[in-house]
Structures are given as structure tokens and as C-alpha cells.
Amino acid sequence: MEQIDIYHDGKEVSRVVVGDGLNLDSGLGDCLKPYSHVFVVVDRQVVTKSRAVYDLVQEFIIKAVPVKAVDVSETVKTMESVMDICSWLLDKGADRDALVLAVGGGITTDMSGFAATIYKRGVRFAYIPTTLLAQVDAAIGGKTGVNFEKYKNILGVIRQPEFTYLCPQVLESLPAREFLSGAAEMLKTFIISDGGMYDKAVAYLKAYSQDRTATLERKEVELKELITAAAAVKAGVVSRDQFEKGERRVLNLGHTFAHAIETLSQKEERMPVLNLNGKDAGMTHGEAVAVGMVMAARLADELEKSGQGLVNRIAGMFRKPEDGLAEKLVADLAACGLPSESPYSIKEMAQVMRKDKKAEGGKVHFVLPKAIGSVEVVDLTVDEVVKLLK
Ligand SMILES: NC(=O)c1ccc[n+]([C@@H]2O[C@H](COP(=O)([O-])OP(=O)(O)OC[C@H]3O[C@@H](n4cnc5c(N)ncnc54)[C@H](O)[C@@H]3O)[C@@H](O)[C@H]2O)c1
Numbered sequence: 137m138e139q140i141d142i143y144h145d146g147k148e149v150s151r152v153v154v155g156d157g158l159n160l161d162s163g164l165g166d167c168l169k170p171y172s173h174v175f176v177v178v179d180r181q182v183v184t185k186s187r188a189v190y191d192l193v194q195e196f197i198i199k200a201v202p203v204k205a206v207d208v209s210e211t212v213k214t215m216e217s218v219m220d221i222c223s224w225l226l227d228k229g230a231d232r233d234a235l236v237l238a239v240g241g242g243i244t245t246d247m248s249g250f251a252a253t254i255y256k257r258g259v260r261f262a263y264i265p266t267t268l269l270a271q272v273d274a275a276i277g278g279k280t281g282v283n284f285e286k287y288k289n290i291l292g293v294i295r296q297p298e299f300t301y302l303c304p305q306v307l308e309s310l311p312a313r314e315f316l317s318g319a320a321e322m323l324k325t326f327i328i329s330d331g332g333m334y335d336k337a338v339a340y341l342k343a344y345s346q347d348r349t350a351t352l353e354r355k356e357v358e359l360k361e362l363i364t365a366a367a368a369v370k371a372g373v374v375s376r377d378q379f380e381k382g383e384r385r386v387l388n389l390g391h392t393f394a395h396a397i398e399t400l401s402q403k404e405e406r407m408p409v410l411n412l413n414g415k416d417a418g419m420t421h422g423e424a425v426a427v428g429m430v431m432a433a434r435l436a437d438e439l440e441k442s443g444q445g446l447v448n449r450i451a452g453m454f455r456k457p458e459d460g461l462a463e464k465l466v467a468d469l470a471a472c473g474l475p476s477e478s479p480y481s482i483k484e485m486a487q488v489m490r491k492d493k494k495a496e497g498g499k500v501h502f503v504l505p506k507a508i509g510s511v512e513v514v515d516l517t518v519d520e521v522v523k524l525l526k
């Protein structure tokens with residue numbers, strides 16, 4: 137079992153444990169030993185689709201651990217669902233010594249984590265993420281929250297889980313499109329800061345998109361290595377900047393563009409789909425991130441080519457990106473089965489980006505790739521971005 141610690145001010149505040157197996161006799165049982173009052177919130181769909189999660193739930197039920205199955209989708213990722221979890225905790229007599237254990241994808245972990253942070257002014261919580269996206273991203277770093285009015289994740293807090301238990305085997309039942317959506321976030325992580333793993337990830341994903349079952353079976357060790365490396369990068373960034381005052385912004389590579397694509401596709405009532413449930417519906421979050429990363433690479437190129445004006449304003453900090461980086465990303469993403477072109481024009485996207493919740497003083501922090509394994513954050517207005525990418 138491998139463990140990655142997350143620190144704040146020199147103290148361990150959370151840990152990511154990479155284990156084999158999901159039963160209570162595995163490393164998971166060791167993680168849970170210190171907690172006498174565990175309350176499990178699990179995505180109902182995952183119980184029906186994943187044998188490993190089904191068996192785990194049975195083990196909990198036999199041990200009289202309370203289990204709540206929830207239905208997840210972006211439309212029910214709301215305060216009402218969080219209050220429903222809180223009502224259940226009250227009903228089951230959860231006290232200050234409770235541990236809320238969320239089992240599911242990012243929606244389940246975000247909602248359950250948030251419920252735990254407000255219930256009785258905060259009880260402990262932990263995660264067993266069951267999607268690739270949640271294993272490398274959503275369940276690490278302590279961001280919890282829900283959607284409110286038209287805004288995604290606009291209500292929430294940053295508070296760390298006790299632990300995040302990663303079990304790559306649980307991804308076997310994940311639909312390919314959901315897997316690739318998480319893979320885009322994994323590639324993003326390696327573009328930010330682990331160039332060596334990026335090439336390994338592309339090779340794995342090429343094989344996965346050609347033959348999913350054989351790759352999952354034969355390359356189990358590689359997948360575990362990739363997930364562990366991506367989790368370690370995220371854990372490192374969070375340890376250095378838990379509250380996103382600086383470095384943590386790099387994790388938003390591609391996300392300003394991705395959010396614009398997702399928002400526009402929602403307006404067309406093509407729900408971007410984080411919850412595919414077998415239906416083809418717009419772009420997944422990860423697909424939108426893939427497109428966003430290519431747009432960020434093109435923006436880096438154009439910014440460098442734009443010469444004096446803009447480059448001077450950003451104080452000469454901007455270094456030339458590696459030649460052909462955007463084209464390399466396009467080719468790699470295509471080989472992995474991920475898109476790279478936005479279905480919307482930059483002008484359409486700009487209207488949404490102007491309202492980005494992360495914009496400060498009219499400027500947005502754009503994360504620009506310089507090479508595989510290296511990015512730079514540059515503050516630009518949306519108008520500047522439109523000029524550069526038109
Ligand atoms: N907190 C953060 O830092 C952070 C970071 C990134 C994303 N997020 C949030 O995460 C959410 C997206 O997460 P997600 O992609 O994991 O979505 P999700 O929780 O909706 O899961 C995606 C789908 O896969 C199904 N599923 C989950 N695990 C499965 C398994 N093992 N087998 C079969 N089906 C399975 C789910 O039922 C669901 O239909 C978004 O709401 C996003 O805002 C949070």
C-alpha cells in the first residue's frame with residue numbers, strides 16, 4: 137500500500153492511500169480502524185454496476201454500518217441533496233465522532249464532503265472515489281460543494297478528508313467515456329508537472345481506446361502507477377497552496393475554456409454530461425478540458441507571436457512555448473480518443489468567460505502550457521484572449 141501525505145503549515149492534514157482491493161480485510165480496513173462510527177454515502181448506480189462496491193456495501197450492512205444510497209447528477213448536486221444527507225445523519229444519530237465515508241464519483245464526494253463539513257459544525261469524512269476523475273482530481277484537495285442557481289460548485293468550502301482511498305480495480309465497471317473523461321484530467325496533471333508520466337499515460341490511453349478490456353486486465357500495474365503519480369502531483373500542489381492563493385491555480389489548465397464549452401452546451405439543453413447514463417449528451421467535463429488544454433496551448437503560441445504589446449504588459453515573464461506543442465497535444469488526444477476542437481467560436485465562449493467566477497478585476501488567470509511538464513500562469517482579459525485566438 138502506498139501513501140501520499142498532504143500537508144498544511146508543516147502538519148499532515150490528509151492522506152491518499154493507494155490500495156489493492158475494496159474489502160474490509162484490505163488496506164481499506166486499516167484506514168477505517170480508528171473510526172468507530174462510520175456512515176456510508178454511496179452512489180446507487182455504482183452499487184448496481186460495480187461488483188467490488190456491491191460487496192463492500194454488503195460488508196458494511198452485515199457490520200450494521202448505516203448506508204445511504206444516493207442518486208447523482210449535476211442537477212441534483214444541490215443544497216437540497218446535502219440537506220437530505222444531513223437529515224439522514226441526524227436520523228441515524230450521527231454525532232461529533234462520526235466519519236462520513238463517501239463512495240462514488242466526484243458528485244458523491246463533493247456533496248457528502250460538504251454535508252460533513254456543515255453537519256454539527258463539521259464532522260470527519262473520507263472518500264473512496266470510484267471514477268478516474270475523482271481518483272486523480274475531485275477526491276483530492278479538499279474542495280467540497282454543490283451547484284447553486286446557474287453556477288457550478290458555487291457553494292462550498294475547502295476542508296480536507298481524513299483520507300482518500302484509491303482502488304484502481306473499481307474502475308473496471310466505469311463506462312469508457314467516463315474513464316476517458318478522467319483521463320483528460322490525468323493528462324492535464326502531467327502536462328502541469330510530470331512530463332515523464334505524460335508519455336506513459338498517452339501510451340496507456342492509446343491501448344485503452346483500442347481495446348478497453350484487454351488493457352484494463354493486462355496493464356493493471358501501469359494504471360496504478362499512473363493514478364498514483366497523478367494523485368501525488370495534485371497532493372503536492374495542494375500541500376503547497378491549499379486555499380488557491382497561487383500555485384493551485386495551475387490545476388485549472390484548460391478549465392476556463394472548458395467551463396465556457398460546458399455552459400454553452402447546457403444552454404442548448406445538451407447537458408454536458410457528467411452523468412451520461414448510457415446516453416450521448418454533449419461533451420463530458422474531461423472532453424471539454426481536453427479541448428481547453430489545446431486552446432490554452434494555442435493561446436500560448438499566439439501570445440508569444442503577438443510581439444511587444446501584450447508581452448510587455450505581462451512584464452516579460454512569458455517565455456516561448458515549445459515549438460509544435462499545440463499540434464502534439466491534438467495528435468496525442470486524438471490517439472487517446474479525446475477531442476481537441478471546440479464546437480463553439482471564441483466569441484461565443486468569451487461571453488461566458490467574462491462571467492467566470494475565478495476572474496479577478498476583469499482579468500482571468502490563464503494557465504498556459506510551455507512544454508509537457510511545465511506551465512505558466514498569465515493574467516489576461518477575455519478581450520485579449522479573443523483577439524489572440526480569433
Ligand atoms: N472537488 C474537486 O476538487 C473537484 C474536481 C474536479 C471535479 N469535481 C466535480 O466532480 C464531478 C464530476 O465527477 P465524476 O466525473 O466522478 O462524476 P460522477 O460522480 O457523476 O460519476 C460519473 C458517472 O459514473 C458513474 N460511476 C461512478 N463510478 C462508477 C463505477 N466504478 N462504475 C460504473 N459507473 C460509475 C456515476 O453513477 C455517474 O453516472 C463534478 O460535479 C465536478 O464539479 C470536483
